[in-house]
Amino acid sequence: MLNQQNKSHNKLVGKLLLVVVGMFGFGFALAPMYEAFCNAFGINGRFVDIQKGSYDATVATDKMQLDKDRTVTVQFTASRNQNLQWEFRPMETSITVHPGEVREVKYYAKNMTGKTVVAQAVPSIVPGQASKYFNKMECFCFTQQTFAPGEAKEMPLRFVVDSGLPKKISTLTLAYTFFDTERRKVKDSAKIETNMRLAIKAR
């Protein structure tokens, strides 16, 4: 009787452990699911491949109905990943465009780390709903960029705002973050925290 009970315990515990392992995997599966969900519904500033923008250039030509009656302000910002010693900024911070009009702007980047860095820019558009109407035809964010020590580059971005952009949106902000593809965590977080503490004390 006792033996039999042990056997049924083992069977049940085995099943329950399967659930545990499965749910651990599910936790990780939430990451690609989240990505897929955002891509499918065009939310969170993600539409199709984040690196490529929404359409490639040939498709974009069909969408280029020039709408002279409407203007949209496009703002540009840039930020560095916190470990990266960079100069990185847009050459123009704000321009006004008509939907359907192809425009080109440049970003400036300079490697100040003293070593060769392969960097990748990651775009993000605010408001998120506008991201699927912002078509990048050419972008430095499509590829990784190699910078020699001290090298500076002007990097082009050619884009067109789709005339289907909802009427309520009149301003778009395009933000780029630059990060080192081979970044290693060099930061000593304890040190950062201690400095914060000291700063607070000093105040």
Added chain:
Amino acid sequence: MSDHKPTGITRWLFTTNHKDIGTLYLWFAFIMFLVGGAMAMVIRAELMEPGMQVVDPLFFNSMTTMHGLIMVFGAVMPAMVGFANWMVPMMIGAPDMALPRMNNWSFWILPFAGTMLVSTLFMEGGGPAFGWTFYAPLSTTFAPASTDFFIFAVHMLGFSSIMGAINIIATILNMRAPGMTLMKMPLFVWTWLITAFLLIAVMPVLAGAVTMMLTDRNFGTSFFDAAGGGDPVLFQHVFWFFGHPEVYIMILPAFGIVSQIIPTFARKQLFGYASMVYATAAIAFLSFIVWAHHMFTVGMPVAGELYFTYATVMIAVPTAVKVFNWTATMWKGSMTFETPMLWAVAFVFLFTIGGFTGLMMGVAPADFQYHDSYFIVAHFHYVLVTGAVFAIIAGIYYWIPKWTGNMYDERLGKIHFWWSTISVNVLFFPQHFLGLAGMPRRIPDYAVQFAEFNFMSSIGGFAFGAAQLLFLYIVIKCIRGGDKATDTVWENPEGLEWTIPSPAPYHTFETAPKVK
């Protein structure tokens, strides 16, 4: 082999006895409750007046963070597991838990995990200071080095909970006495069966979340780092996929305890037993599909806000079924108000207040005002302190005569009740007003217009904290002696645990009882 029990420290270290392990869990929970409570006192001391007086802001943030983590993972959850260990075998007529050695292990992990968690406060750079929800990137990019110890502590706590849950499920499904069908089980056993399933479903997701944090921090992954193609909002989704079921993990066993106590003192059967079971299951199911109501303000599409609003408000239906059933159980009952009943009735009343504020915040457009304000602080303290903690205290008063063989001091018990119930409302009720007036949570300093309500709240906090020291005294006094309890303890209570002698012998139901 009448009632032989091992002696000395090894009794507790090597024990596989469900009653010993239940006792260990409950004492661990009580100690952590006092530790977490001491942190709450620091918080209330700092907030008593505007301006910075007692601690520096970073330490204040560590206090709010550790208070939350310790109360959730160190106090409420282990206390509920302690009740399960003590009562589930006795309620279903089983001699012990299904897997006694694993049971020993799942408890003894806890003190180590708890110590590691608390030790982070003494590390260079300070303890975790990012809130108990440890949102990325605060907990990844900007967190102190001690965060890795916090992560490991959460892993260990998760292991302990999962093993405990598996043990409880195996006990309930395989070891019921002949005739104890599922629909004859006491409601406490039912709520714990469902809670245990929630635990094995979501604790691994939490383990996944902290593992992702660990690799983001130390091994160059970018799950939550936007610069590397990840997304901090993903963290919130993963966390709350765990976090929402987690709040029901803390409250469902409390529902079970209250459902045992109210019928005893109303001298009526529990009204709507079957609907209670189905309501519990419905709440558990809904808990998996409402998580994003904790993050209405992250910038969700309108469709998402609508869905999560409707799904959330739906939880009110099964919860209301429970509240109506407790009320109907009391209706026209011959009620008496011994200490356990006082706590149980206060639970029904005050938990419902917390439930209503939950409904307010479940509605997306309204939530934008309440989000991250003291309103949410008031809400979750009503459901967790006057909800879960009140039920735990009620349960201890209800069963401690069975555990120790002695009656607790009824007069002191009543003083403890009134003192706690009045002070807890002085403590948390003004926080509703603070939140509606715009005071944000997790801040050490605030604008002067919030001064009066904060002062009141702090006074209530100190009084409530002191009341729990009285509780400690009452418990110790009861263990050391007192009027002898009868075997049934109360007047005709229902359940197998009242058919055995008081105090409960070390081994019970070695031959299974027959259940009609």
